[in-house]
Amino acid sequence: MAVTIHDVAKLAGVNSSTVSRVINGKATITPDTKERVYAAMRKLDYHPNSLARSLASGLSGAIGVVVNARDAEAFSNVFFSRSLFAIEQAAQARGYQVIIANGAQSRGSAIENLMKEHKVDGLILPPTTVKPALMETIGDFPYVVLGTPDTLRSETCWVDNNNEQGAEMAVRHLQKQGYQRIAYLGGHQKRGFTKRRIRGYQNANNGTETILSTDGTAENAYTLAFDALKTADHPDAFVCNDNLAAFGLLKACKELHLPVPQEIGIVAFDNYPLAEYMDPPLTIVDIDTAMLGEQSVQLLFRRIENKVGNQQIMLSTNLVVRASSERKAK
Amino acid sequence: MAVTIHDVAKLAGVNSSTVSRVINGKATITPDTKERVYAAMRKLDYHPNSLARSLASGLSGAIGVVVNARDAEAFSNVFFSRSLFAIEQAAQARGYQVIIANGAQSRGSAIENLMKEHKVDGLILPPTTVKPALMETIGDFPYVVLGTPDTLRSETCWVDNNNEQGAEMAVRHLQKQGYQRIAYLGGHQKRGFTKRRIRGYQNANNGTETILSTDGTAENAYTLAFDALKTADHPDAFVCNDNLAAFGLLKACKELHLPVPQEIGIVAFDNYPLAEYMDPPLTIVDIDTAMLGEQSVQLLFRRIENKVGNQQIMLSTNLVVRASSERKAK
DNA sequence: CTCCATCGTGCAACCGATTGCACGAACTAT
DNA sequence: ATAGTTCGTGCAATCGGTTGCACGATGGAG
Numbered sequence: 264m265a266v267t268i269h270d271v272a273k274l275a276g277v278n279s280s281t282v283s284r285v286i287n288g289k290a291t292i293t294p295d296t297k298e299r300v301y302a303a304m305r306k307l308d309y310h311p312n313s314l315a316r317s318l319a320s321g322l323s324g325a326i327g328v329v330v331n332a333r334d335a336e337a338f339s340n341v342f343f344s345r346s347l348f349a350i351e352q353a354a355q356a357r358g359y360q361v362i363i364a365n366g367a368q369s370r371g372s373a374i375e376n377l378m379k380e381h382k383v384d385g386l387i388l389p390p391t392t393v394k395p396a397l398m399e400t401i402g403d404f405p406y407v408v409l410g411t412p413d414t415l416r417s418e419t420c421w422v423d424n425n426n427e428q429g430a431e432m433a434v435r436h437l438q439k440q441g442y443q444r445i446a447y448l449g450g451h452q453k454r455g456f457t458k459r460r461i462r463g464y465q466n467a468n469n470g471t472e473t474i475l476s477t478d479g480t481a482e483n484a485y486t487l488a489f490d491a492l493k494t495a496d497h498p499d500a501f502v503c504n505d506n507l508a509a510f511g512l513l514k515a516c517k518e519l520h521l522p523v524p525q526e527i528g529i530v531a532f533d534n535y536p537l538a539e540y541m542d543p544p545l546t547i548v549d550i551d552t553a554m555l556g557e558q559s560v561q562l563l564f565r566r567i568e569n570k571v572g573n574q575q576i577m578l579s580t581n582l583v584v585r586a587s588s589e590r591k592a593k
Numbered sequence: 594m595a596v597t598i599h600d601v602a603k604l605a606g607v608n609s610s611t612v613s614r615v616i617n618g619k620a621t622i623t624p625d626t627k628e629r630v631y632a633a634m635r636k637l638d639y640h641p642n643s644l645a646r647s648l649a650s651g652l653s654g655a656i657g658v659v660v661n662a663r664d665a666e667a668f669s670n671v672f673f674s675r676s677l678f679a680i681e682q683a684a685q686a687r688g689y690q691v692i693i694a695n696g697a698q699s700r701g702s703a704i705e706n707l708m709k710e711h712k713v714d715g716l717i718l719p720p721t722t723v724k725p726a727l728m729e730t731i732g733d734f735p736y737v738v739l740g741t742p743d744t745l746r747s748e749t750c751w752v753d754n755n756n757e758q759g760a761e762m763a764v765r766h767l768q769k770q771g772y773q774r775i776a777y778l779g780g781h782q783k784r785g786f787t788k789r790r791i792r793g794y795q796n797a798n799n800g801t802e803t804i805l806s807t808d809g810t811a812e813n814a815y816t817l818a819f820d821a822l823k824t825a826d827h828p829d830a831f832v833c834n835d836n837l838a839a840f841g842l843l844k845a846c847k848e849l850h851l852p853v854p855q856e857i858g859i860v861a862f863d864n865y866p867l868a869e870y871m872d873p874p875l876t877i878v879d880i881d882t883a884m885l886g887e888q889s890v891q892l893l894f895r896r897i898e899n900k901v902g903n904q905q906i907m908l909s910t911n912l913v914v915r916a917s918s919e920r921k922a923k
Numbered sequence: 924c925t926c927c928a929t930c931g932t933g934c935a936a937c938c939g940a941t942t943g944c945a946c947g948a949a950c951t952a953t
Numbered sequence: 954a955t956a957g958t959t960c961g962t963g964c965a966a967t968c969g970g971t972t973g974c975a976c977g978a979t980g981g982a983g
Contacts, residue, residue, distance in 0.1 A: 265711075267969055278933045283971060293931065310709035314653060315969030318644045318938050325692070335678040335882065336866060344669035348662060351695050355703075360712060362655070362690045365681050373685075379640035381595075381939095382690060481870040507867070514872060536666060537837070537867070540811040542844055552665065597939055608963045613941060623961065645939030648968050711969095930979080941967080951958075 266307045275303035286311060317381075325360040326350075326563060327383035329374055331367040331391055341533055342552060346409060349556025350387060357564065359384075366392060378404050385563045390455055393419055405566035407559045413455045420566065420573040422559040426456050426532075429548040429580035430463030433502045433530040436546070436582055438467070440590045442500035442528045446473035446491065449484050449508025457504055460532065464502055473498055477508060484511030492519050492527075500528035500588070506535040509545055509587075529587040543586035550580055596637045605633040616641060647711075655690040656680075656893060657713035659704055661697040661721055671863055672882060676739060679886025680717060687894065689714075696722060708734050715893045720785055723749055735896035737889045743785045750896065750903040752889040756786050756862075759878040759910035760793030763832045763860040766876070766912055768797070770920045772830035772858045776803035776821065779814050779838025787834055790862065794832055803828055807838060814841030822849050822857075830858035830918070836865040839875055839917075859917040873916035880910055 272279040277296060284290040285300040292300075303309070317323050328350060332338060351361045362383055364373040374392065377383045378401065385405035393412035398419065408421035430447075437445050447464045450457035461474060475491060477483040484507065491497055492515055503509040509531035513523065521527050523543055530546045531538070538545040558576055565571045602609040607626060614620040615630040622630075633639070647653050658680060662668060681691045692713055694703040704722065707713045708731065715735035723742035728749065738751035760777075767775050777794045780787035791804060805821060807813040814837065821827055822845055833839040839861035843853065851857050853873055860876045861868070868875040888906055895901045 265969090268971095269969080279970080280934080280972075281932060284932085287971080289972095290932090291930065296931080310705075312648075312969050313710040313712050314644055314648045315938090316971080318642075318648050318940085319969080319971040321938075321971095323644060332678060335675040338678040339669050339671050339674035339866075341669050344674055345665040347693075348665040348668040348695070351693055352698055355695065355699055360692045360694070360707075362692050363677075363681055364690070365678070365685065368682055369685055375640075377690075380643040382643050481867065485870070507870075510867060510870060514870070517872075536669075537811065537840060540815070540837075540840060540844070542847075595939090599939080609940080610942075610964080611962060614962085617941080619942095620962090621960065626961080642939050645968090646941075648970085649939075649941040651941095651968075924983105926981105926983085928979105928981085930977105932976090932978105934973105934975080936973090937971085939968105943964105943966090945964085946962090947960105948962105949958100949960080951956105953954100953956090 265312070266309045268309075268311065270307055271300065271303045271309050274307065275299045321381075323381055323384050324358065325362050325383045326354055326385045326387065326560070327362045327364055327374075327377040328387045329364050329366045329377075329389060329392065331389055332365050333367050341535060342550065345552035346556040346559075349553045350560055353557045353560035357560075372397075372400075375400060385567045387559055387563060390421070390423075405563060407563045407566065409555065409559050411455055411459065417575070418573065420562065420575070422555060422562060422576040422578070423456075424550045424555060424578045424580050426459040426580075427463035427466070429532065429550075430460040430502060431467040432463075432580065432582055433532075433548050434464055434467035436584070437500045437502070437528050437530060437588060440500075440524075440528055440588055442590065444470050444473070444496065444498045445500045445502065445528075446475060446498035447504070448475045448488060448501045448512060449477050449479070449504030451479060452476045460502075460504060477504075477511075479505075479507070481507040481511040481514075484508035485514050486511075488512040488515040489518065492516065492521060499526065501530075503529065503531035505533050506531050506538055506545070509538075510541070513541060524587055524590045528590060530582075534583060539585060541587075546585045546588035547583040548580050549583045551578055554578055595642070596639045598639075598641065600637055601630065601633045601639050604637065605629045651711075653711055653714050654688065655692050655713045656684055656715045656717065656890070657692045657694055657704075657707040658717045659694050659696045659707075659719060659722065661719055662695050663697050671865060672880065675882035676886040676889075679883045680890055683887045683890035687890075702727075702730075705730060715897045717889055717893060720751070720753075735893060737893045737896065739885065739889050741785055741789065747905070748903065750892065750905070752885060752892060752906040752908070754880045754885060754908045754910050756789040756910075757793035757796070759862065759880075760790040760832060761797040762793075762910065762912055763862075763878050764794055764797035766914070767830040767832070767858050767860060767918060770830075770854075770858055770918055772920065774800050774803070774826065774828045775830045775832065775858075776805060776828035777834070778805045778818060778831045778842060779807050779809070779834030781809060782806045790832075790834060807834075807841075809835075809837070811837040811841040811844075814838040815844050816841075818842040818845040819848065822846065822851060829856065831860075833859065833861035835863050836861050836868055836875070839868075840871070843871060853917055854920045858920060860912075861917075864913060869915060871917075876915045876918035877913040878910050879913045881908055884908055 268279045268282050272282045354361045366373045388408050390410035390412045411423040412419050475487040516523050516527050532548045534547045534549045598609045598612050602612045684691050696703045718738050720740035720742045741753040742749050805817040846853050846857050862878045864877045864879045
């Protein structure tokens with residue numbers, strides 16, 4: 264029913280292997296022959312069957328992006344969704360497809376499934392999956408972790424933004440603006456990236472350390488911030504683990520009539536679209552998700568082509584300064 | 594190198610076709626044989642090669658989700674990302690993979706590529722792709738549009754939430770709360786779903802019609818709302834096309850000292866995670882993206898199995914009432 | 924002018940499954 | 954006891970490409 268390589272070969276008056284070679288461009292073919300093949304392909308509207316091609320070549324032509332999502336929110340998470348966009352773009356540029364798989368939902372291991380059934384040639388994994396048992400089953404199958412694994416840091420292959428540096432930068436910026444009692448607000452302490460941000464905060468902070476960890480909701484951040492701001496020598500600035508925490512904090516500041524940035528300075532991680540429309544617009548530690556996605560795909564392909572061993576890539580973050588931290592006039 | 598069906602067959606002392614039948618469970622096999630085959634599979638840690646399987650069976654075992662995204666924000670859009678989550682879940686439950694493809698980036702048609710190269714068995718498409726030319730090339734290939742196409746509405750296969758009904762419901766709710774001059778704020782008028790929401794607004798609204806269309810940003814909504822609210826007989830309630838518009842509106846209300854919900858009532862489409870933390874929490878026309886994703890996959894599979902022709906499924910929306918529209922005490 | 928390397932193309936095996944057909948064994952009906 | 958089913962399994966073709974090897978033609982060197 265569908266047009267095959269043999270139909271093209273017959274029309275062009277050559278053998279199917281010649282057509283294959285024309286398509287893949289790996290061998291030298293007489294220009295004349297090549298042209299006849301192309302003409303036949305065009306005439307028949309030929310599209311190679313990628314399944315047959317994969318079976319023969321042993322390459323699926325797809326990479327898998329695994330995410331551990333219990334609920335739909337994990338998919339709208341800006342870090343994941345923006346990275347995914349960049350990953351898709353980079354993969355498409357190489358003629359590769361992107362398969363997404365939710366590791367949290369699947370019975371059996373989604374990773375094992377994709378890998379052992381030859382559905383993908385490589386995997387992009389979340390750091391939470393990195394455990395000795397998985398690394399054993401994954402063997403030397405190509406993968407890249409998007410984020411820093413908590414364990415096996417130096418023996419695995421990953422790409423991440425430098426959370427520690429980002430938090431340090433945030434604190435130093437607030438200090439330069441004259442804030443003195445800087446607190447850290449938001450995030451589960453059990454998440455690796457939060458731990459690293461807190462470490463960066465601690466590195467740069469030379470005042471009293473105040474760390475307010477939340478369950479990740481804006482509501483919780485609001486409550487904690489409200490209580491903290493009611494005390495006598497309350498913090499005069501916050502580094503927020505994410506935009507939601509900053510949102511809760513802003514609400515608390517408003518209710519307590521503490522103007523931002525005059526009385527309270529705020530810097531938050533992750534550049535949500537709303538961040539610049541908040542009141543005041545938020546200063547942000549911006550993660551270059553486009554670069555992160557692009558780099559992880561690049562590294563993954565180098566692994567697929569067996570050109571490199573495990574590598575670690577750390578990208579630095581950028582500070583986007585907006586009103587929420589600008590106490591001093593420019 | 595990899596374990597094949599033949600290795601399993603040899604170990605179990607049967608023919609490879611028997612192993613195949615055991616795996617697929619389509620034929621009756623002696624319990625004894627079956628057990629021997631399973632034992633061999635376990636012992637060898639056998640995983641069927643999905644590529645070979647697909648080639649032989651003619652089914653790729655994947656569905657494609659196409660999105661037209663110029664920038665990364667389209668991926669974090671709550672409608673897309675939440676639907677995608679549900680789609681992945683529903684596909685995985687059927688043993689199917691989900692391939693995502695950005696139609697806006699690809700040279701050549703991403704849709705044609707996925708379809709003609711047999712990479713997917715069916716497609717979930719965005720409504721903007723529905724054009725006569727595409728429908729011609731797509732032929733009777735299984736697809737479902739997620740959203741209502743602007744054209745070919747009755748000849749195509751789609752699943753959508755009822756935007757018209759949602760907007761009507763929002764207006765009626767505001768009327769019941771005693772608001773009288775209800776305006777519509779936000780959204781490109783060229784987008785189909787915005788048009789339908791506006792139509793719903795018009796159906797229910799019996800006062801003066803005020804439609805403030807924006808470029809989609811919170812900033813623009815803020816400006817338009819601010820200007821509208823400065824006039825003498827300004828609107829006393831708004832239906833917002835999305836949360837960003839509501840965000841801009843809230844800012845305008847605050848600056849003009851118009852308390853919400855006492856002076857101004859607000860209902861917005863799309864339940865962002867932040868909506869309930871806004872000040873005041875927003876009343877929302879909530880779209881059941883989980884159901885939308887699930888239904889679209891279900892319908893797609895019925896099309897793949899050739900059980901049905903083109904169908905249209907319209908899901909109703911729900912009103913989540915919060916403080917922003919509750920002028921009357923409960 | 925012969926010899927040999929190089930180049931373009933064909934032949935056929937192979938990738939790893941699925942599946943229609945055939946055949947022998949076991950079972951039912953008469 | 955015999956004929957006719959039914960059931961479980963094997964054989965071999967097939968899905969649509971890729972690729973190692975072989976072979977004839979061409980071209981340059983000696």
